[in-house]
Amino acid sequence: MKEVIKSVKGTRDFFPKEMAVRRWLIDHMRQVSTQFGFQEYEGPCIETIDLYAAKSGDELVKEQSFVFPDRSGELLALRPELTPTLARMIASKQNELVFPLRWWSFGPFWRYERPQKGRSREFYQWNVDLIGTDSIQADAEVIAVICEFLKSIGLIPEQVKILVNNRRLMDACLDDLGFTTDQKPSIHKLIDRIDKMSSNTWEQYAVDININPQQLKDLKNILNDDLMWEKSEELVELIESLKWLGFSEYIQFDPKIVRGLDYYTGTVFEAKEMTGNFRAICGGGRYDNLVADVGGSPLTGVGFAMGDVVIQLVLESLGLIPQTINQPNSVFVTIFDGECMPFSYQIANLLRESGMNVILNPGIEKLNKQFKYADRLGVNFVIVVGPDEIRESTVTIRNLDKHNQFTVVIKEAVEFLSGLLAGD
Protein backbone atom coordinates (compact mmCIF):
# COMPACT_ATOMS: atom_id res chain seq x y z
CA MET A 1 0.00 0.00 0.00
CA LYS A 2 0.98 3.59 -0.48
CA GLU A 3 2.82 5.42 2.25
CA VAL A 4 0.42 7.79 4.02
CA ILE A 5 2.03 11.09 4.92
CA LYS A 6 2.45 11.13 8.66
CA SER A 7 0.97 13.67 11.02
CA VAL A 8 3.29 15.94 12.98
CA LYS A 9 4.71 14.37 16.13
CA GLY A 10 2.65 15.08 19.21
CA THR A 11 -0.45 16.25 17.32
CA ARG A 12 -3.78 14.46 17.35
CA ASP A 13 -6.40 13.91 14.67
CA PHE A 14 -9.92 14.45 15.84
CA PHE A 15 -12.13 12.11 13.84
CA PRO A 16 -15.86 12.74 14.27
CA LYS A 17 -15.92 10.33 17.19
CA GLU A 18 -13.13 12.15 19.05
CA MET A 19 -14.46 15.52 17.96
CA ALA A 20 -17.81 14.72 19.55
CA VAL A 21 -16.07 14.12 22.88
CA ARG A 22 -14.10 17.34 22.55
CA ARG A 23 -17.28 19.22 21.71
CA TRP A 24 -18.94 17.70 24.77
CA LEU A 25 -16.10 18.88 27.01
CA ILE A 26 -16.08 22.38 25.54
CA ASP A 27 -19.85 22.67 25.93
CA HIS A 28 -19.53 21.95 29.64
CA MET A 29 -16.65 24.41 30.02
CA ARG A 30 -18.65 27.11 28.29
CA GLN A 31 -21.77 26.31 30.27
CA VAL A 32 -20.02 26.47 33.64
CA SER A 33 -17.97 29.57 32.76
CA THR A 34 -21.09 31.39 31.70
CA GLN A 35 -23.00 30.20 34.74
CA PHE A 36 -20.42 31.91 36.94
CA GLY A 37 -20.55 35.10 34.90
CA PHE A 38 -17.29 34.77 33.01
CA GLN A 39 -16.98 36.21 29.50
CA GLU A 40 -15.31 34.42 26.63
CA TYR A 41 -12.26 35.94 24.94
CA GLU A 42 -9.50 34.76 22.63
CA GLY A 43 -6.09 35.97 21.55
CA PRO A 44 -3.81 35.15 18.63
CA CYS A 45 -2.04 31.82 18.43
CA ILE A 46 1.21 33.45 17.38
CA GLU A 47 2.92 36.16 19.40
CA THR A 48 6.28 37.88 19.24
CA ILE A 49 8.93 36.18 21.31
CA ASP A 50 9.31 39.44 23.26
CA LEU A 51 5.96 38.94 24.94
CA TYR A 52 7.19 35.75 26.55
CA ALA A 53 10.68 37.02 27.23
CA ALA A 54 9.05 39.70 29.37
CA LYS A 55 7.37 37.23 31.63
CA SER A 56 8.08 33.54 31.19
CA GLY A 57 11.66 33.96 30.02
CA ASP A 58 12.53 30.60 31.52
CA GLU A 59 12.53 27.10 30.14
CA LEU A 60 8.99 27.32 28.83
CA VAL A 61 10.07 29.69 26.08
CA LYS A 62 13.71 28.76 25.60
CA GLU A 63 13.30 24.99 25.52
CA GLN A 64 9.64 24.21 25.06
CA SER A 65 8.21 26.65 22.57
CA PHE A 66 7.89 26.46 18.82
CA VAL A 67 9.88 29.53 17.81
CA PHE A 68 10.48 30.59 14.20
CA PRO A 69 11.37 33.69 12.20
CA ASP A 70 8.77 35.19 9.90
CA ARG A 71 9.79 36.37 6.41
CA SER A 72 11.08 39.64 7.75
CA GLY A 73 13.23 37.85 10.30
CA GLU A 74 11.21 38.70 13.38
CA LEU A 75 11.09 35.89 15.92
CA LEU A 76 7.60 34.58 16.59
CA ALA A 77 6.33 31.86 18.91
CA LEU A 78 3.34 29.56 18.83
CA ARG A 79 1.78 30.39 22.18
CA PRO A 80 2.82 27.92 24.91
CA GLU A 81 0.39 29.49 27.40
CA LEU A 82 -2.25 32.19 27.47
CA THR A 83 -1.35 34.34 30.47
CA PRO A 84 1.10 36.70 28.69
CA THR A 85 -1.44 37.27 25.93
CA LEU A 86 -4.10 37.97 28.55
CA ALA A 87 -1.78 40.44 30.28
CA ARG A 88 -1.06 42.19 26.99
CA MET A 89 -4.73 42.44 26.09
CA ILE A 90 -5.60 43.88 29.48
CA ALA A 91 -2.72 46.34 29.44
CA SER A 92 -3.79 47.67 26.04
CA LYS A 93 -7.27 48.56 27.31
CA GLN A 94 -6.65 48.85 31.00
CA ASN A 95 -8.61 52.08 31.40
CA GLU A 96 -11.80 50.99 29.69
CA LEU A 97 -12.28 47.48 31.03
CA VAL A 98 -14.63 46.75 33.90
CA PHE A 99 -12.80 45.34 36.90
CA PRO A 100 -12.79 42.85 38.48
CA LEU A 101 -12.54 41.17 35.15
CA ARG A 102 -13.92 37.66 34.74
CA TRP A 103 -12.72 36.08 31.51
CA TRP A 104 -12.45 32.57 30.13
CA SER A 105 -11.03 31.03 26.99
CA PHE A 106 -10.53 27.67 25.29
CA GLY A 107 -8.03 27.15 22.51
CA PRO A 108 -4.94 25.40 21.18
CA PHE A 109 -1.42 25.69 22.58
CA TRP A 110 1.91 24.23 21.56
CA ARG A 111 4.92 23.03 23.48
CA TYR A 112 7.93 21.35 21.97
CA GLU A 113 8.53 18.40 24.28
CA ARG A 114 8.60 14.63 24.06
CA PRO A 115 5.00 13.40 23.97
CA GLN A 116 3.95 10.96 26.69
CA LYS A 117 0.91 9.95 28.64
CA GLY A 118 -1.12 13.08 29.32
CA ARG A 119 1.24 15.32 27.36
CA SER A 120 1.19 16.20 23.68
CA ARG A 121 2.82 18.93 21.60
CA GLU A 122 -0.46 20.41 20.47
CA PHE A 123 -3.10 20.55 23.16
CA TYR A 124 -6.12 22.54 24.21
CA GLN A 125 -6.50 24.52 27.37
CA TRP A 126 -9.39 26.00 29.25
CA ASN A 127 -8.29 29.22 30.96
CA VAL A 128 -10.34 31.01 33.60
CA ASP A 129 -9.13 34.20 35.29
CA LEU A 130 -10.60 36.70 37.74
CA ILE A 131 -8.48 39.82 37.66
CA GLY A 132 -8.39 43.06 39.56
CA THR A 133 -9.23 41.94 43.07
CA ASP A 134 -7.18 40.36 45.82
CA SER A 135 -10.14 39.10 47.82
CA ILE A 136 -10.00 35.50 48.94
CA GLN A 137 -13.61 35.13 47.77
CA ALA A 138 -12.33 35.55 44.23
CA ASP A 139 -10.02 32.56 44.78
CA ALA A 140 -12.96 30.57 46.10
CA GLU A 141 -15.12 31.55 43.13
CA VAL A 142 -12.52 30.40 40.63
CA ILE A 143 -12.05 27.10 42.45
CA ALA A 144 -15.83 26.72 42.50
CA VAL A 145 -15.84 26.96 38.71
CA ILE A 146 -13.58 23.90 38.60
CA CYS A 147 -15.73 22.03 41.11
CA GLU A 148 -18.91 22.76 39.21
CA PHE A 149 -17.27 21.63 35.98
CA LEU A 150 -16.02 18.35 37.47
CA LYS A 151 -19.44 17.75 38.93
CA SER A 152 -21.18 18.51 35.64
CA ILE A 153 -19.18 15.91 33.73
CA GLY A 154 -19.90 13.27 36.32
CA LEU A 155 -16.81 13.28 38.55
CA ILE A 156 -17.67 12.89 42.21
CA PRO A 157 -15.60 13.98 45.25
CA GLU A 158 -14.52 10.38 45.87
CA GLN A 159 -12.88 10.34 42.45
CA VAL A 160 -11.33 13.77 42.20
CA LYS A 161 -10.25 16.52 44.58
CA ILE A 162 -8.99 20.05 44.42
CA LEU A 163 -5.87 20.15 46.54
CA VAL A 164 -5.26 23.64 47.93
CA ASN A 165 -2.40 25.34 49.69
CA ASN A 166 -1.02 28.83 50.15
CA ARG A 167 2.37 30.10 49.10
CA ARG A 168 2.52 32.68 51.87
CA LEU A 169 1.88 30.01 54.49
CA MET A 170 4.54 27.74 53.03
CA ASP A 171 7.08 30.54 52.71
CA ALA A 172 6.51 31.52 56.32
CA CYS A 173 7.12 27.92 57.35
CA LEU A 174 10.25 27.71 55.25
CA ASP A 175 11.48 30.95 56.84
CA ASP A 176 10.94 29.41 60.25
CA LEU A 177 13.08 26.46 59.23
CA GLY A 178 15.87 28.85 58.31
CA PHE A 179 15.78 28.54 54.55
CA THR A 180 16.98 31.54 52.55
CA THR A 181 15.06 33.10 49.70
CA ASP A 182 17.60 31.67 47.27
CA GLN A 183 16.92 28.18 48.49
CA LYS A 184 13.16 28.33 48.14
CA PRO A 185 12.80 27.46 44.45
CA SER A 186 14.76 24.24 44.97
CA ILE A 187 12.80 23.49 48.14
CA HIS A 188 9.59 23.95 46.18
CA LYS A 189 10.83 21.38 43.70
CA LEU A 190 11.74 19.04 46.51
CA ILE A 191 8.27 19.32 48.04
CA ASP A 192 6.66 18.89 44.65
CA ARG A 193 8.45 15.57 44.24
CA ILE A 194 7.80 13.85 47.54
CA ASP A 195 5.02 11.72 46.12
CA LYS A 196 6.86 10.92 42.94
CA MET A 197 10.02 9.41 44.49
CA SER A 198 10.68 6.61 46.94
CA SER A 199 11.42 7.99 50.39
CA ASN A 200 15.07 6.97 50.16
CA THR A 201 15.79 8.70 46.89
CA TRP A 202 13.77 11.68 48.04
CA GLU A 203 15.88 12.05 51.19
CA GLN A 204 19.04 11.65 49.14
CA TYR A 205 17.75 14.37 46.84
CA ALA A 206 17.19 16.56 49.91
CA VAL A 207 20.75 16.01 51.03
CA ASP A 208 21.98 16.83 47.53
CA ILE A 209 20.48 20.30 47.72
CA ASN A 210 22.15 20.99 51.05
CA ILE A 211 19.40 20.50 53.55
CA ASN A 212 20.65 19.62 57.02
CA PRO A 213 19.12 16.69 58.94
CA GLN A 214 17.18 18.89 61.34
CA GLN A 215 15.64 20.88 58.49
CA LEU A 216 14.72 17.69 56.69
CA LYS A 217 12.98 16.36 59.78
CA ASP A 218 11.08 19.61 60.28
CA LEU A 219 10.15 19.76 56.63
CA LYS A 220 8.72 16.24 56.74
CA ASN A 221 6.66 17.21 59.76
CA ILE A 222 5.24 20.17 57.91
CA LEU A 223 4.38 18.09 54.87
CA ASN A 224 2.46 15.64 57.01
CA ASP A 225 0.58 18.29 58.95
CA ASP A 226 -2.91 18.16 57.48
CA LEU A 227 -4.17 20.80 59.90
CA MET A 228 -1.54 23.40 59.16
CA TRP A 229 -4.04 25.38 57.09
CA GLU A 230 -5.61 26.53 60.35
CA LYS A 231 -2.56 28.76 60.82
CA SER A 232 -3.30 30.61 57.60
CA GLU A 233 -6.04 33.20 57.79
CA GLU A 234 -6.33 33.11 54.00
CA LEU A 235 -6.82 29.36 53.86
CA VAL A 236 -9.36 29.44 56.67
CA GLU A 237 -11.31 32.07 54.81
CA LEU A 238 -10.97 30.23 51.49
CA ILE A 239 -12.22 26.96 52.88
CA GLU A 240 -15.08 28.75 54.62
CA SER A 241 -16.13 30.41 51.35
CA LEU A 242 -16.00 27.12 49.48
CA LYS A 243 -18.25 25.64 52.13
CA TRP A 244 -20.82 28.35 51.42
CA LEU A 245 -20.45 27.69 47.72
CA GLY A 246 -21.36 24.08 48.41
CA PHE A 247 -18.13 22.38 47.38
CA SER A 248 -16.46 21.37 50.66
CA GLU A 249 -16.37 17.74 49.60
CA TYR A 250 -14.20 18.50 46.60
CA ILE A 251 -11.68 20.50 48.62
CA GLN A 252 -8.69 19.15 50.50
CA PHE A 253 -5.76 20.97 52.07
CA ASP A 254 -2.42 19.55 50.92
CA PRO A 255 0.88 21.05 52.12
CA LYS A 256 2.68 19.28 49.28
CA ILE A 257 1.05 21.44 46.61
CA VAL A 258 3.39 24.37 45.93
CA ARG A 259 3.34 24.59 42.10
CA GLY A 260 6.49 24.98 40.06
CA LEU A 261 5.85 28.40 38.61
CA ASP A 262 7.51 31.27 40.43
CA TYR A 263 4.83 33.88 39.95
CA TYR A 264 2.25 32.43 42.31
CA THR A 265 1.95 34.48 45.49
CA GLY A 266 -0.98 33.26 47.59
CA THR A 267 -3.50 30.52 47.03
CA VAL A 268 -2.27 27.63 44.88
CA PHE A 269 -4.25 24.56 43.82
CA GLU A 270 -4.36 21.50 41.61
CA ALA A 271 -7.16 19.14 40.68
CA LYS A 272 -6.05 15.53 41.05
CA GLU A 273 -7.64 12.19 40.36
CA MET A 274 -7.56 10.16 43.58
CA THR A 275 -5.84 6.96 42.41
CA GLY A 276 -2.76 9.04 41.62
CA ASN A 277 -2.31 7.40 38.22
CA PHE A 278 -2.58 10.67 36.37
CA ARG A 279 -0.96 14.05 36.16
CA ALA A 280 -2.78 17.04 37.56
CA ILE A 281 -6.07 17.72 35.80
CA CYS A 282 -5.57 21.44 36.18
CA GLY A 283 -3.43 23.88 38.07
CA GLY A 284 -3.66 27.49 39.13
CA GLY A 285 -3.40 30.08 41.82
CA ARG A 286 -3.11 33.71 42.74
CA TYR A 287 -0.55 35.94 41.11
CA ASP A 288 0.59 39.57 41.41
CA ASN A 289 2.03 41.96 38.88
CA LEU A 290 0.26 40.29 36.03
CA VAL A 291 0.06 43.29 33.79
CA ALA A 292 3.11 45.21 34.98
CA ASP A 293 5.48 42.96 33.02
CA VAL A 294 4.01 44.02 29.70
CA GLY A 295 3.79 47.71 30.51
CA GLY A 296 0.53 48.24 32.40
CA SER A 297 -0.21 49.13 36.01
CA PRO A 298 0.06 46.19 38.42
CA LEU A 299 -3.04 44.07 38.84
CA THR A 300 -3.55 41.01 40.96
CA GLY A 301 -5.62 38.08 39.89
CA VAL A 302 -6.40 34.45 40.31
CA GLY A 303 -6.87 31.83 37.63
CA PHE A 304 -6.27 28.33 36.41
CA ALA A 305 -5.62 26.34 33.26
CA MET A 306 -7.00 22.92 32.45
CA GLY A 307 -5.57 20.87 29.60
CA ASP A 308 -7.83 18.65 27.52
CA VAL A 309 -5.63 15.56 27.64
CA VAL A 310 -5.50 14.50 31.28
CA ILE A 311 -9.18 15.14 31.95
CA GLN A 312 -10.03 12.87 29.04
CA LEU A 313 -7.72 10.12 30.29
CA VAL A 314 -9.37 10.34 33.70
CA LEU A 315 -12.89 10.25 32.28
CA GLU A 316 -11.95 7.32 30.06
CA SER A 317 -10.54 5.34 32.98
CA LEU A 318 -13.78 5.83 34.89
CA GLY A 319 -16.01 5.06 31.92
CA LEU A 320 -17.50 8.54 31.93
CA ILE A 321 -16.98 9.41 28.27
CA PRO A 322 -20.46 9.63 26.77
CA GLN A 323 -21.26 7.26 23.93
CA THR A 324 -22.32 9.58 21.18
CA ILE A 325 -24.22 8.37 18.18
CA ASN A 326 -22.86 9.60 14.91
CA GLN A 327 -25.90 11.31 13.47
CA PRO A 328 -28.26 12.16 16.29
CA ASN A 329 -31.75 13.19 15.27
CA SER A 330 -31.09 12.62 11.61
CA VAL A 331 -33.35 11.13 8.98
CA PHE A 332 -32.08 9.15 6.01
CA VAL A 333 -33.91 9.41 2.70
CA THR A 334 -33.28 6.59 0.24
CA ILE A 335 -33.47 6.85 -3.52
CA PHE A 336 -35.41 3.96 -5.01
CA ASP A 337 -34.37 4.40 -8.64
CA GLY A 338 -33.92 7.05 -11.30
CA GLU A 339 -37.64 7.45 -11.82
CA CYS A 340 -38.35 7.98 -8.15
CA MET A 341 -35.35 10.23 -7.47
CA PRO A 342 -37.22 13.56 -7.84
CA PHE A 343 -39.72 12.45 -5.21
CA SER A 344 -36.92 11.63 -2.77
CA TYR A 345 -35.56 15.12 -3.28
CA GLN A 346 -39.00 16.55 -2.68
CA ILE A 347 -39.32 14.68 0.61
CA ALA A 348 -35.79 15.65 1.67
CA ASN A 349 -36.52 19.33 1.00
CA LEU A 350 -39.77 19.15 2.91
CA LEU A 351 -38.11 17.61 5.96
CA ARG A 352 -35.16 20.00 5.87
CA GLU A 353 -37.51 22.97 5.66
CA SER A 354 -39.25 21.77 8.78
CA GLY A 355 -35.96 21.76 10.62
CA MET A 356 -34.84 18.14 10.44
CA ASN A 357 -31.34 16.91 9.65
CA VAL A 358 -31.65 14.94 6.47
CA ILE A 359 -29.13 12.66 4.78
CA LEU A 360 -30.05 11.96 1.20
CA ASN A 361 -28.41 8.90 -0.29
CA PRO A 362 -25.80 10.04 -2.80
CA GLY A 363 -26.77 8.38 -6.04
CA ILE A 364 -28.74 5.27 -6.93
CA GLU A 365 -27.86 2.03 -5.21
CA LYS A 366 -29.55 -1.16 -4.13
CA LEU A 367 -31.90 -0.49 -1.28
CA ASN A 368 -30.11 -2.90 1.04
CA LYS A 369 -26.87 -1.00 0.56
CA GLN A 370 -28.62 2.24 1.37
CA PHE A 371 -30.07 0.74 4.53
CA LYS A 372 -26.70 -0.61 5.55
CA TYR A 373 -25.13 2.78 4.95
CA ALA A 374 -27.80 4.50 7.07
CA ASP A 375 -27.35 1.95 9.83
CA ARG A 376 -23.58 2.43 9.91
CA LEU A 377 -23.99 6.18 10.02
CA GLY A 378 -25.99 5.74 13.20
CA VAL A 379 -29.19 7.15 11.76
CA ASN A 380 -32.41 5.96 13.37
CA PHE A 381 -35.03 6.70 10.72
CA VAL A 382 -34.92 5.68 7.08
CA ILE A 383 -37.47 6.82 4.54
CA VAL A 384 -38.39 4.86 1.45
CA VAL A 385 -40.05 6.60 -1.49
CA GLY A 386 -40.76 3.91 -4.08
CA PRO A 387 -43.41 3.39 -6.80
CA ASP A 388 -46.01 2.20 -4.26
CA GLU A 389 -45.56 5.26 -2.08
CA ILE A 390 -45.57 7.64 -5.01
CA ARG A 391 -48.80 6.19 -6.32
CA GLU A 392 -50.46 6.67 -2.96
CA SER A 393 -48.74 9.98 -2.05
CA THR A 394 -47.21 8.33 1.02
CA VAL A 395 -43.76 7.63 2.43
CA THR A 396 -42.54 4.64 4.41
CA ILE A 397 -40.67 5.46 7.59
CA ARG A 398 -38.59 2.70 9.14
CA ASN A 399 -37.28 2.90 12.69
CA LEU A 400 -33.96 1.08 12.65
CA ASP A 401 -33.79 0.88 16.44
CA LYS A 402 -37.22 -0.58 16.96
CA HIS A 403 -37.22 -2.67 13.78
CA ASN A 404 -40.65 -1.46 12.74
CA GLN A 405 -42.02 0.78 9.99
CA PHE A 406 -45.07 2.82 9.07
CA THR A 407 -46.46 4.13 5.85
CA VAL A 408 -48.08 7.56 6.18
CA VAL A 409 -49.42 10.14 3.75
CA ILE A 410 -46.90 12.83 2.88
CA LYS A 411 -48.93 15.57 4.51
CA GLU A 412 -48.67 13.84 7.85
CA ALA A 413 -45.11 12.66 7.43
CA VAL A 414 -43.49 15.71 8.99
CA GLU A 415 -45.66 15.64 12.08
CA PHE A 416 -45.31 11.89 12.42
CA LEU A 417 -41.53 12.02 12.16
CA SER A 418 -41.28 14.94 14.56
CA GLY A 419 -43.16 12.84 17.06
CA LEU A 420 -40.82 9.90 16.55
CA LEU A 421 -37.73 12.08 16.85
CA ALA A 422 -39.04 13.79 19.98
CA GLY A 423 -39.86 10.48 21.59
CA ASP A 424 -36.38 9.30 20.75
Next chain:
RNA sequence: GUGCCUGUAGCUCAACGGCAGAGCGCCUCACUGUGGAUGAGGAGGUUGAGGGUUCGAAACCGUCCAGGCACCCCA
Protein backbone atom coordinates in the same frame (compact mmCIF):
# COMPACT_ATOMS: atom_id res chain seq x y z
C1' G B 1 18.15 16.71 25.96
C1' U B 2 18.73 11.46 28.99
C1' G B 3 17.02 6.32 29.85
C1' C B 4 13.85 1.86 29.01
C1' C B 5 10.30 -0.81 25.86
C1' U B 6 7.89 -1.80 21.10
C1' G B 7 7.48 -1.94 15.41
C1' U B 8 3.99 -8.42 11.42
C1' A B 9 -2.96 -7.32 7.06
C1' G B 10 -7.31 -1.46 8.11
C1' C B 11 -7.44 -2.85 13.86
C1' U B 12 -5.88 -6.35 17.97
C1' C B 13 -2.24 -9.82 17.97
C1' A B 14 0.12 -15.21 16.84
C1' A B 15 4.10 -17.86 14.32
C1' C B 16 11.02 -22.95 18.49
C1' G B 17 16.16 -19.76 13.27
C1' G B 18 12.51 -23.78 8.71
C1' C B 19 5.72 -22.72 3.72
C1' A B 20 3.55 -15.35 7.17
C1' G B 21 -1.36 -16.89 10.14
C1' A B 22 -5.96 -16.01 13.30
C1' G B 23 -9.96 -13.01 15.20
C1' C B 24 -12.44 -8.60 14.17
C1' G B 25 -13.26 -5.16 10.16
C1' C B 26 -13.80 -4.44 4.69
C1' C B 27 -15.82 -6.05 -0.46
C1' U B 28 -19.16 -9.55 -3.31
C1' C B 29 -23.18 -12.99 -3.27
C1' A B 30 -27.55 -15.73 -0.96
C1' C B 31 -31.21 -10.68 -0.47
C1' U B 32 -34.54 -8.78 -8.15
C1' G B 33 -38.54 -3.05 -2.13
C1' U B 34 -35.30 -3.04 3.66
C1' G B 35 -29.83 -2.45 8.09
C1' G B 36 -27.49 -5.55 12.53
C1' A B 37 -27.99 -11.96 12.35
C1' U B 38 -26.37 -16.43 9.49
C1' G B 39 -23.82 -18.93 5.51
C1' A B 40 -20.51 -19.10 1.14
C1' G B 41 -16.70 -16.69 -1.46
C1' G B 42 -12.96 -12.57 -2.07
C1' A B 43 -9.48 -8.59 -1.54
C1' G B 44 -5.72 -7.02 1.57
C1' G B 45 1.86 -8.13 3.41
C1' U B 46 8.80 -6.11 0.34
C1' U B 47 7.04 -8.60 8.61
C1' G B 48 9.10 0.06 9.78
C1' A B 49 14.03 0.90 6.36
C1' G B 50 18.49 -0.66 4.68
C1' G B 51 22.86 -3.74 6.16
C1' G B 52 25.33 -8.07 8.72
C1' U B 53 25.46 -13.39 10.71
C1' U B 54 23.31 -18.05 8.55
C1' C B 55 22.21 -23.43 3.91
C1' G B 56 17.94 -20.61 5.55
C1' A B 57 16.00 -14.39 9.35
C1' A B 58 9.61 -11.68 11.02
C1' A B 59 12.87 -13.83 14.83
C1' C B 60 19.84 -13.16 16.16
C1' C B 61 23.54 -8.62 15.83
C1' G B 62 24.61 -3.38 15.00
C1' U B 63 22.73 1.34 12.26
C1' C B 64 18.71 4.52 11.00
C1' C B 65 13.45 5.83 11.23
C1' A B 66 8.83 5.81 13.84
C1' G B 67 5.82 5.08 18.16
C1' G B 68 4.98 4.35 23.50
C1' C B 69 6.57 5.04 28.66
C1' A B 70 9.61 7.37 32.47
C1' C B 71 12.93 11.62 33.65
C1' C B 72 13.25 17.08 32.64
C1' C B 73 9.21 20.60 32.46
C1' C B 74 4.28 21.31 32.85
C1' A B 75 -2.01 21.73 31.16
